[in-house]
Each structure stands twice: as C-alpha cells, then as structure tokens.
Amino acid sequence: MDWLLAGLGNPGAEYARTRHNAGFWALQTFAEKAGASLRLESRWHCLAATTQNSGQQLGLCLPQDFMNRSGAPVQAMAAFYKVPAARILVIHDELDLPPGTARLKWSGGHGGHNGLRDLDRALGTRDYWRLRLGIGHPGHKDAVIHYVLGAPSTMDKSAIDLAIDRSLAVLPEFLDGRSDAAQKTLHSD
Template sequence: MIRLIVGLGNPGPEHALQRHNAGFWWVDQIAQREGLALRAERGFFGDVARLRGPHGDVWLLEPGTYMNRSGQAVAALARFYKIAPEHILVAHDELDLPPGQIKLKLAGGHAGHNGLRDIAAQIGTPQFWRLRIGIGHPGDRDAVVGFVLGRPPRSELERIEQAMQRGLDELPRLLRGEFEAAMMHLHRGNVPPAAPAKESPK
C-alpha cells in the first residue's frame, strides 16, 4: 500500500503555474479534496500533510528544495516513518506523454528528470511508484528546459487537469495497494494526442 505520496515541483509563486509543477498540482488536489493543509516541516525539507485512512496514515509531501534536490525531503520523511521505497508514490510531469495522458508504473529510469534522479540517489533505489502526468514535448531537445518552465496554454491545461482528475479517482485503489486495477483504469482512459492542425490549401 502507498504510505507516502510525493508531488514534484519547484517552490515559490514564480513557478506555481509551470508545467514542471504538475506533481505539486496533483498533491494540492488531494489535499483540497480531503480538507487538508500542507504545512512547512523543516525536518522534512518541505510541506507535509497527514491523510488518515482506513489502512493507516498516508503522508503527502511537496519538497521545498528545488527539483534537483527533491530526494533530500523524500529520504528524510521515509527514513523517519520507516517507509519502504515500494510504498512511495511520486507524481511528476512527463515529457514522453502528451497532455491528457497519465500512467502509473513501478521503478524504471529517470529519463532525464532531475527530481526522479535525485530521489533514486537519496533513497538508494529506483524501486518506487511513479504517477506520470503527461505535459507533452516541445519537439526539440534544446527547448526542453524552457518548455517545462513555461505555462501550458488553456487547451493543454484542461487536458492535464482531466488526466489528473482520473488519477484522483484511482487514489482509493492506490491506497489499498490495488496497483494493477489502478493501472488498467488509468491507461484505458487515456485520450489520444490532439491531432496537429491541418494547413489550409493555397
């Protein structure tokens, strides 16, 4: 079962609406739905809330470090509460999925995502769950940094929000450890990427 849910992002109002903060957005939605307030915890290097559930406490965490040091917060809280890596779920932005898609997986590489890279390094293993929130790709490797630190247009944001809502709908299954069922429902509901606009004939 999941005992720690981590949302990845960069702290500060200047980053709040950037694609790279999609993990924060999802954890904020959980907190809002459950009537919880994330509060700064210096010992855990981030903002924390406790969700009391039928299967025990589940911690919500938004690291207060920048993205490339996310593992500091995750490792501190996981060590304190003795949470094994396979009981951790990390929600993050995913370049390899278009807006409107969301996928769940256990372990794997970091695909250049600095938050995932640091978490794996700090807890000593990549064997944690990931909720991959599609934000799309700019199409040019050199444009990635500016893209993830940019704001999605309204049309993309609506698709991202729809995908995150489906992630929220699967939260009860995740908290019960029903990962295969959650995966099936999430992946089956993924919308196809938006078709590129056709050029008008000249």
C-alpha cells in the same frame, strides 16, 4: 504510515503555473479533497501533511528544494515515518506523454527527469511507484528547459487537470494494493 505521496515541482510563486509543477498540482488537489493542510516542516524541508484514504495512513510531501534536489526532503520524511521506498508514490510531470495522459509505473529509469534522478540517489533505489502526468514535449531537446519552466496553454492545462482528476479517482484502489486494476482503469483513458 502506510504510504508516502510526494509531488514534484519547484517552490515559489514564479514556478507555480509551470508545467514542471504538475506533481505539485496533483498533490495539492489531493490534499484539498482530503481536507489535509499542507504546512512547512523545516525538519524535512517540505510542505507536509498526514491524512487517511481508504483506511490507509498517508504522508504528503511537497519538497521545498528545487526539482533537482527533491530527493532529500522525500527521503527524510520517509525515514521519519519508516516508509520503505516500495510504498512511496512520486507524482511528476512527464515529457514523453501528451497532456491529458496519466500513467502509474513501478520502478524504472529517470528518463532524464532531474527530480527522479535525485530521488534515485537519495533513496538508493529506483524501486518506487511513479504517477506520470503528461505535459507533452516541445519537439526538440534544446527547448525542454524553457518548455517545462513555461505555463501550459489553457487547453493543455485543462487536459492535465482532467488527468489529475482521473488519477486521484483510482488512488484508493491503488492504495488498497490493487495496482493492476488501478493501472488498467487509468491507462484505458
């Protein structure tokens, strides 16, 4: 396995349309375009699939624990396929970016994101790739929980969907080891 792609979100129909599930939206879109069927893998506690893209063998993981417990499923699947943390791309919502913005980032802090916090703990490192999908910020820290667990407006959802499409368009370049070029293209939009 060359890469593991993990989309973060919360399982269940009640969370499916919430901003916090932007990572799920992106990985589900990627799986559909790749013709990969995500199936529940109880040994990793995630919806999982394998596929190929640009000659790379990819594992796909949607953890089926809540956001703040995303780390164990990702770590378990990575360990099974012997994928090092440096070859994991975690796709997640990002409060600090406006809707419609996407950024590839290597390593760094969790920025208060509970999914990333748990991944850092489970993987034992912060050194993995992130695809940050902007969802905007409600304006006050006390409103964050309600905001991320709420549905975006139609306009914001369209912007997020466009950011997902732009992100998936640069993914082959990224997976081929041309992260600088993928970042330049994605970050110029």
